[in-house]
Amino acid sequence: MGPENQEQQLLVEYEIPADESVSMAAVHAVSSLKECEPWELSPLYRTIDPEMLDDLCESQRDGIVKFVYSGFHITVEEGEYLLLRPADHG
Numbered sequence: 696m697g698p699e700n701q702e703q704q705l706l707v708e709y710e711i712p713a714d715e716s717v718s719m720a721a722v723h724a725v726s727s728l729k730e731c732e733p734w735e736l737s738p739l740y741r742t743i744d745p746e747m748l749d750d751l752c753e754s755q756r757d758g759i760v761k762f763v764y765s766g767f768h769i770t771v772e773e774g775e776y777l778l779l780r781p782a783d784h785g
Contacts, residue, residue: 709777717752717760717771718745724777725765736765 709724711717718739726733739745742764752760752774760771763782770778 705780707779709779711775711777716745716749717774717777718748720777721748721764721769721771724779725767725769728767728779729765739764 707724707728709720711720715723722733722736722739726736729736739748743762748760748762748771752758752771756774758773762769766782768780768782772778
């Protein structure tokens, strides 16, 4: 398996449910990947202000927001999808 295939396997896409905020989706996606409960993770507000994140993603539907949380690079695309990649892989 070449480096490109390894990189693709390390990227996880998570569709944000319509009834869930971006901030909660990030916490749920990371806890799912880490196979732990959301409350076992470091609070998101230690990385990024959850309210600001939600407001920004709501107002910039065609934009991209990136941040690192609990060992993952997280990219929010169009306020509808999260792309998660382990932080130790580039």
